Amino acid sequence: MSKVNKQSLWTSIKSKYSIYFVLIVLFLVCWLANENFVSVENIKNISTQISVGTILAFGQTILIISGMLDLSSASVLALAGVLSVSVYKMTGSLLLAFVAAILVGVICNILNGLMVTRFKTPPFIATLAMMTIARGAALMYTNGQNIYQIGAYIKFGQGRILGMPTPVIFMVTLLVLTWYLLRHTVFGRSIYAIGGNEEAANASGINVNRIKMQAFIINGIFVGIAGVLFMSRVNGGMPNGAVGYEFKALTAAVIGGTSFSGGIGTASGTLAGAFIVGFLDNIMVLVGVNSYLQQIVRGAIIALAVIYDIWAKTKRTKRKLGSAEAK
């Protein structure tokens, strides 16, 4: 019996920390592959590059754990971003611009949440609709034109505090916030329960609709912040910006071990997932891999991550079924 326990402990450690192991191995491989990879500036560079996508990924992580997802995050990012830039140009207040972005993110996500909780639309469909609506709204508002000359607005995304790029500071702060929410709050525990078994969560006294709504609202705040950082980094309000970022975010979450069947996932796993993608992209550029091939590699990584996730899960269930049946 003790042998069985030891074995399952080791397997559980393996499955729990495998993603960090992969990250470290990748880091070492990159180090060996190119001498320019390991330098303070390059690592800062990678971190800055992944920050916007990773912030979206934290929101996705919360939603995926609870059995939902957000396809609209990149479009809402664009809408929040252009409105925020234009608020700044009108008022000259960075604070108001920041608040405006968050407000837009939250409103769009309240609509997502209403569709899901009130009208029982599957999150995939609800956020697919929002994806199209928000992008359309961003384009309509700007008449399809980019907004340039954004002045001090670039401080959000291009500034440094104590030598640290501001996007990285935002990313780390939201990492800690996501970790705190998932680990230390009733909300977090409820999220895992709802994703694991919604009906049982409801029968345990959890207000499922309220928690789902809160998850969308938190996602909205993250999307708003990501919108500010993105526009600031590209020096303008771009209604066509960040296309495909929702998938970048989903990729980071999935590689980081968040399970699409719900109930499983962590903030730090998602960060690791984002860095894995970031390292890969960076090293491919450094060693001069053809940019089309880069895409193929990125896709293959997603496929591998999901296959591994499913494989690890069936192995786990099989082992458990075996031991439960034969005890």
Place this chain on the structure above:
Amino acid sequence: MNVEVKLRVSNIEKSFPGVKALDKINFAVKKGTVHVLCGENGAGKSTLMKVINGIHKPDSGQILIDGQVVEISNPIQARSLGISMIFQELNYMPEMTIEESLFVGNWPKDKFGKVDWKEIRKRTLTLLEKEQLSYDPETKLKDLTVSDIQMLEILKAISYNSDIIIMDEPTSAITQKEVEVLFKKINELKARGTSIIYISHKMDEIFRIADEITVFRDGCVVDSRPKDAYDMETVITQMVGRKLESVFQKEDIKIGGTVLQVKGLTSDGKFDNVSFEVSEGEIVGFAGLMGAGRTEVMRVLFGLDPYQAGEITIKNKNVNIKNVKTSIDRKMVMLSEDRRRFGIIPVRSVRENVSLSSLRKFIYDGRLHPEVENQTVTDFCKKMNVKTPDYETSIEALSGGNQQKVVLAKWMVTNPDILILDEPTRGIDVGAKHEIYKLMTMLAKQGKALIMVSSELPELIMMCDKIYVMSKGKITGVLRREEFSQERIMAYATETISQEGVNQ
């Protein structure tokens, strides 16, 4: 009587990582007989059946049909060899019609390779007629009861011309009346020469239906004899490997003041004008056939479904139950009949499952207090006698009985006054059942009010102080302990007699 052996397994061994599930299993099923397998959960019965059905591959050993060694590597192959299995947990596609479901995976095709719906209709009607079942082939499965679907599964097995049918706890979800129909069918099948392997926990059934009995324990065959050479006591002793009191002794517990009072509770289309009372230290039973509305009443009481009329009074206070939260706040909790659906969060740990309904006890001052949580979880799991390697193990790794104890522990952490237990012993083994009875007694002693819904009359008669009987959404009778008898309860449940003044 010398009957030929239809199916024989010899020296079957099967290991899963870390455990030996089957250890040199030998047994034989004779043609045209019912062979019952019993054993506690995890004794290896289901694993063996999965080996015979081609779901698991044995590590060593042989399977012989009609004396020929056969290799079975998947259920389709098993089917072609005449083996069909009816699973304990029926998996079906609710949107399918009866005729579609009968031929799923085996559709007859016309000369263009297109599914031949006319042929399907013809064969379905012939089959239904032959078995004297009055279903409409176009009815969707979601509109049928569990026992109807089970009957269809049997029909499917017949349509494949199976001569070995495996039934894994077929009566765990159907009522007494439906059990009779099932048994009649089994006898018909027997008469045609079909061999049936029947897995069950229910002793009275086993002795009614079996020709031979094989007892499993810890992956081994303990004994195999014709039914007449067995008695209930022996089977139970062999199953648990120790002498177990086959009947649980109810203790005398002092009954206090009324805790819960329900008056004229009505939910349109489900039940009507239901009134009852439960007191401190009392165990109140709810009997009735499936579909009588017992679970529906409990769901409304617990806040899972809305109600249209009626008054609910808890400790002399009128309460309006809006959702589950309000009833938990009023110290009323419910253990659901469907543990997998409403009880457990499968991917999460035992710890998280236990603390789920009392999170505010561990999360305060803006953070989680793991030491408080671990202490509470440990305390309650010990009290409930949960057997688990540790509390971080995911709950799906535990046996059914232990999962049930974890769910009970979750509710105990909320410190309830009223516990609604809907089929608390369904699908768990004899040993775990006794533990549940013991826990119920302990809770009643602490002055808690207990409501027990059960389809097993002996269990209700053994445990309860008072039994309400329901039929078609109404309470048709109420019995005090001294009036208990299976016959009377069944009479009320089928409304062959009626009692005046129950609903006043």
